[in-house]
Amino acid sequence: MKNNIKVYRAIHDLTQESLAEKVGVTRQTINAIEKGKYDPSLDLAFRLSRLFNTSIEDIFLYEDGKN
Template identity: 60%
Template sequence: MKNKLRELRSLKKLTQEELADIIGVSRQTINAIEKEKFDPSLPTAFKMAELFNLKIEDIFFYSNK
């Protein structure tokens, strides 16, 4: 799944480790999501949306390209 996580994290000046600690996942999970190798669970996506004050669909979107 495509996402804007890296850009949003950078705007908040968070490291992958800091973001992972805030939402309760590993740094490796954040890295994999940012590289689009792993899709977040729904609870994780909701936590990210709440943190960035966005809707889930403003962070994550499907593209078959």
């Protein structure tokens, strides 16, 4: 799943480590999400959206697999 986490981290001046601490995961989890190697749980997606004060849809870009 594509996402804008890196963009929102930059806007809020957060490192992967500081973001991870704020949402209760590891830096490696944030890195994997940013690279599209891991899709976060719904709970984590909500925590990120609350932290960035935006909707889940603004952070995560759904791709239905159709070309």
